Amino acid sequence: MTQQPVRASNPENFPAEVDVAIIGAGPAGTSAAALLHDRGWRTCIVERETFPRFVIGESLLARCMDLLDEAGLLDAVKARDYFVKRGALFVRGGEQADIDFADQFTPGWTWTWQVPRADFDLTLANAVVDRGVPLFYGHEVTAVTTAPTPSLRVHGPSGEHTLRARHIIDASGYGRVLPRLLGLDRPSSLPERKSLFAHVRHDARPEGALANRIWVVLHPKGAWVWLIPLSDGITSVGLVAEPSFFANWPGTDEEIFRAALLEEPNCRARLADMELVFAPRALQGYSAAVSQLCGPGFTLVGNATEFLDPVFSSGVTLALESANRAAKLVDRELRGERVDWAQEYGAYLMRGVETFRAFVLGWYTGEFPEILFSPNQNQAIREQITSVLAGYVWDESNPFVKQPARRMKQVLRIVRHVNG
Ligand SMILES: Cc1cc2nc3c(=O)[nH]c(=O)nc-3n(C[C@H](O)[C@H](O)[C@H](O)COP(=O)(O)OP(=O)(O)OC[C@H]3O[C@@H](n4cnc5c(N)ncnc54)[C@H](O)[C@@H]3O)c2cc1C
Structure with a gap:
């Protein structure tokens, strides 16, 4: 893999005002910026670190491909020649359960990538800078005002700045900037791991x-x-x-x-x-939750929202999905349309999160491994599970998406019956 240059904006050109200010240049921040920039809005990304920077989370899900494609970022990633990921192998002692994204219930991508995140995140960041999005590395958001005019206080190499915006997207990942500053953090329902x-x-x-x-x-x-x-x-x-x-x-x-x-x-x-x-x-203690996903003048995306658990590699997929959804709703709102944020953003996002939550809970109770390693596999059930593990967690025709916890119990009963 070849080294790539870091394309960044000149700190001297830090703006006083944009339409949408984005905190964080991880996959959530850069994909939101790409979608908003393409819709004609003045955006700006403020990133605390200098890139490339390490972050954990190398395994993508097939659903990421739709989202990278829609943000116009797929070709930039393709050029990096990462290993193709076509599924995942679960191993328990001498038993193996292979999940192949080709065998899916939901029509969609059958492959994605395994990505060194420092390079992947830089690739996305360079692609949005090339497209004209200002991105300021080494600039840390230290304070926020949401009303009457949303604004960020930013500390950078050239001093303190105030960045006014019509909307703020918090894509700060583990930094959890707005949850911290606005008191939105809530403990996760999952035990500390x-x-x-x-x-x-x-x-x-x-x-x-x-x-x-x-x-x-x-x-x-x-x-x-x-x-x-x-x-x-x-x-x-x-x-x-x-x-x-x-x-x-x-x-x-x-x-x-x-x-x-x-x-x-x-x-x-x-x-x-x-x-x-x-x-x-x-x-x-990385699992986290928030009391609200959005409010007047701001939206949380990616890991700044709810993070469950790494077991099914859902983090980047949820980051890209939430950024995609948020960018489209911000676009509509800035055009003067009414947006029902609670329904169109909060409820939508949580549907996917709840599907993964049922799988995560089932993983740790041992119920999901019991289904996964069952010697007698039902092909239809297997395909439905594969689609969830590929990240297609908004397809309500999949019973595991429609009623995740109930379906998990139902399938467990079938498995126990079949296996005596
Ligand atoms: C152990 C573990 C393993 C994981 N494995 C996987 C996996 O295999 N696959 C997967 O999809 N996910 C995985 N994840 C989750 C994954 O790390 C995250 O979901 C993903 O990085 C979220 O992307 P993001 O864009 O929301 O945030 P990030 O990628 O974390 O980016 C946020 C950015 O915001 C910047 N920032 C923070 N604070 C500020 C501030 N004050 N001002 C300005 N900028 C700021 C940060 O520097 C950072 O660059 C794993 C998580 C854990 C804990």
């Missing part, structure tokens, strides 16, 4: 057609592990569990990371010779 992850070399990847397949491995001591092969010879590896899991081994995070992985036979077979590219990083 911890992840320990790193990039590694010398992963003994399997040979053949499934060589680059993402693996999700159940660990016998109550964790799960992701292995995401990337096109530059690096594999992203992470453990996720309740914090007590990591107390099973003594030592530093690196010693715990190695010991925990090498205790699971499938991981040991691949990672016995692994060399860490960077020391394992820990994230804990």
